[in-house]
Amino acid sequence: MPSTMPPLPADALVVGLAVDVAAFAIHDGELRVLLVQRGEGPHLRAWALPGGLVHPGEELAEASLRVLHDETSMDLEPRHLEQLHTFAEVGRDPRGRVVSVAHLAVLPHGTVAVQGGNEVLGAEWLSAHNPPPLAFDHADILAHALARLQVRLEYANLALEFLPEAFTLPELQGVYEAILNRQLDKRNFRKKLLAQGVLTPSGERRSGVGRPAQLYRRAKHARTAAL
Amino acid sequence: MPSTMPPLPADALVVGLAVDVAAFAIHDGELRVLLVQRGEGPHLRAWALPGGLVHPGEELAEASLRVLHDETSMDLEPRHLEQLHTFAEVGRDPRGRVVSVAHLAVLPHGTVAVQGGNEVLGAEWLSAHNPPPLAFDHADILAHALARLQVRLEYANLALEFLPEAFTLPELQGVYEAILNRQLDKRNFRKKLLAQGVLTPSGERRSGVGRPAQLYRRAKHARTAAL
């Protein structure tokens, strides 16, 4: 394939290319989504998903990571990042045609402190199941992301990405419950998870109170995702 | 929200926005995908998914339908059209940064004849499970589309979109088998489908040979899709 090709045809539609990121984490046993308060442009002071324009030569995944970094002033390192859906409706952004590729990110436990960054008044982890009103079509994006997260629990072992490398089964169950937004039976949960063979036990651990829980790690062979 | 807003910032990355469409239909009991032979640009004469640049003010779905129409010279009317994935890798198109939003389309039975259209040497329905080599990253797109189609069989009753309004259970089973690329048990298939309650019987019908089969239609209440 030649390296110099004719440029794009003159009738090529040019648009702004952006990413928006629905980044999830578990805090206090609750599923939270990272939201920022807009500091400029339309929907000033409204809550929104972190997002922004893609730079030239930048891949979508890179842009997503950069945006997270810039708008939270934190070195967030998602354990999982996948594309969700592309929102390209003609009127979705009042500034012109902006095509936004929405992403789903999963951050591990321990990702707590965030603060506002560039062009943003503040950043916070807020309830994913009961979010505040959001700017643009971000409520749609969040709903998509939540639905995707739930179906991914079955297929991939995405829940592990919310936890540190070593974790207990009750902690893992807590992740499932936070994402599915309902209680699960302890015995059935353990049976199912252990039967999958994706967990391997290690040493022990004493939590604050009660009987110490067995620690587990992900087994060697673990699918990352599919679909 | 004001109707006149500042234009996009000067640092906005502008890109070409395109759609590619993986359009499926069943022919001769086999799952086929609509492919065109490129008549210009890179990958001349290679097989590719129908696709092209989005026009200004045009929605992605509109562009997908237009592209199908233009490149087959046929008034194809998909029964189902959904967004699949956005391919935006920096080097994927040698002409510059082109972001392509891939779509999955389902065409009903009877959609047979296609011919080449604008900028295309020819169009054909070819085997979806054993396609010829494809231009650009279209083999990836096709693989994604096929996987999505298979999971959609479970959730939605997408199989109905491949058939005319009235159809027999053996025909429906044939659609499942063509998509899943394996044989299914007749009795179990009937049990499961009828238990779902999405089919309602109507009159009879005599095929060429053998016992006539009961005709069914979709019941009133039918989910179209999800996820």
Added chain:
DNA sequence: CCAAAAGTGTTATTTCTACACCCATGT
């Protein structure tokens, strides 16, 4: 009456769900 495709039931296996008590530790 023969070929061809449609239609129909039962059983074994697996998976899912509901449910209550004992165990190990820290205080």
Added chain:
DNA sequence: ACATGGGTGTAGAAATAACACTTTTGG
């Protein structure tokens, strides 16, 4: 000793998978 959370088994229900013969039509 007691409060706290971790850990375990069983039985009924539901879903799934395997399997072979009869029925209706056209020729």
